[in-house]
Amino acid sequence: MIPVPLIQEATEWRRQFHAQPELGYQEHHTSRRVAELLRSFGLQVHTGLAGTGVVGTLENGPGPAIGFRADMDALPITELGERAWRSTQPGIMHACGHDGHTAILLAAAKHLSVTRRFSGTLHFVFQPAEENLGGARKMVADGLFTLFPMEAIYGMHNWPGLPVGHLAVNSGPMMASLDAFEITLRGKSCHAAMPENGADPVVAAAQLILALQTIPARRLSPLSSAVVSITQINGGEAINVIPESVTLRGTLRCLQSDVRARVRSMINDFVTTFTAPLGIDGSIDYLTDYPVTCNHAVAAQQVRDCALSLLPAEQVHWEINPSMASEDFACMLEVCPGAYFWLGADGASPSAPLHNARYDFNDELISEGIAFWAALAEKLMPTR
The missing domain is CATH 3.40.630.10 (Zn peptidases)
Structure with a gap:
């Protein structure tokens, strides 16, 4: 007592x-x-x-x-x-x-x-x-x-x-495990009215965010537990300028260590290869990992x-x-x-x-x- x-x-x-x-x-x-x-x-x-x-x-x-x-x-x-x-x-x-x-x-x-x-x-x-x-x-x-x-x-x-x-x-x-990450998408800045003169990291970011959701939905077994969430988007200074770069931050959560390793590898691949045809250079840094x-x-x-x-x-x-x-x-x-x-x-x-x-x-x-x-x-x- x-x-x-x-x-x-x-x-x-x-x-x-x-x-x-x-x-x-x-x-x-x-x-x-x-x-x-x-x-x-x-x-x-x-x-x-x-x-x-x-x-x-x-x-x-x-x-x-x-x-x-x-x-x-x-x-x-x-x-x-x-x-x-x-x-x-x-x-x-x-x-x-x-x-x-x-x-x-x-x-x-x-x-x-x-x-x-x-x-x-x-x-x-x-x-x-x-x-x-x-x-x-x-x-x-x-x-x-x-x-x-x-x-x-x-x-x-x-x-x-x-x-x-x-x-x-x-x-x-x-x-779950925790991986907090920061993705940087680097393009080429230009006038928003002339997008053909640049490489737009904003469009690449929008497509990448949606593509990352296919990892838990289509690349993993439904019996595997994983969540990929983008929680921050930062880029641009003026409404008539396509920015030079966009930064995305987010988190990955998994319940199995092998699934975590696979998903990290797939995120890395998406960041570096998915954006390349758009003329965008993508890189990722992991900020926290539990x-x-x-x-x-x-x-x-x-x-x-x-x-x-x-x-x-x-x-x-x-x-x-x-x-x-x-x-x-x-x-x-x-x-x-x-x-x-x-x-x-x-x-x-x-x-x-x-x-x-x-x-x-x-x-x-x-x-x-x-x-x-x-x-x-x-x-x-x-x-x-």
Whole structure:
């Protein structure tokens, strides 16, 4: 049973984090506060991984070393909510619930530091820059698993569309891969009334956008999961001038690594060869790439077993449809066994979607999250 004062304390932390959101690699206030609280719980604290990352370590006798991870960064979105704890930073808000994830993991660390019903070492990993900036990969590159060897690592995310008190986990993919790309189409500028004197990258861009949609629709099996979306088009300065170049930005999402490799190759071919007959030179640069968030089967089963020990069977969802959204916790799962799971966020009324300007983390989830982290630690690291 999680003490009510701890739940209230975690709720206050959550709302403080919400009011002071920070973008990826800029989580200086959040990082300092997290480190301060962890030290007050008696944990060993390491700062500076990936710049603003924090790791708190709680040792309690012999046993395995396990990691629990929370993300800390916010999004470049102007908040539209009217809550007392709404963002005080113009154009920045916690629209994905990382404020809640951080508060829950802090509270779990405090609870476990008091109860100590486990034997081994727990590493509480607070990660910066999850939103498209690769903070997990940077933490790994900076030595996360060298400095803090772990037998497994686990990550949690709140999930609108699933009721509070429900948990979902798969033995394989949970979230899609992410490839963010920028395509540059270079033509020849000319007067818009004399297009024969130039090479029009705007027309080429229009045709390329439509052609790229044939990849998931006609080049892949219907059983393969892939999404190709162009989300930005930039080019031109005057209405009577065909521009020299047009830039397209977008994203590719896949649930299978082999499909991802094939689609990337096909996009590259379209960019470089499809536009050539139009007199356009095409090139592509990949800006961000996360692998598929693919759970390790044993770790996922451990999460499921723990959930079944806490919740009615009908509230534990196993082998559900993965999401085509992405998560850079995948970069940790590439090098360390573990699992990623969702906790339901819908209360009496449905939660606003993630990345929505009216989203706010559902504080009803805080006690559920603390209880699950504590139970998972005790299950994975039983006292001797």
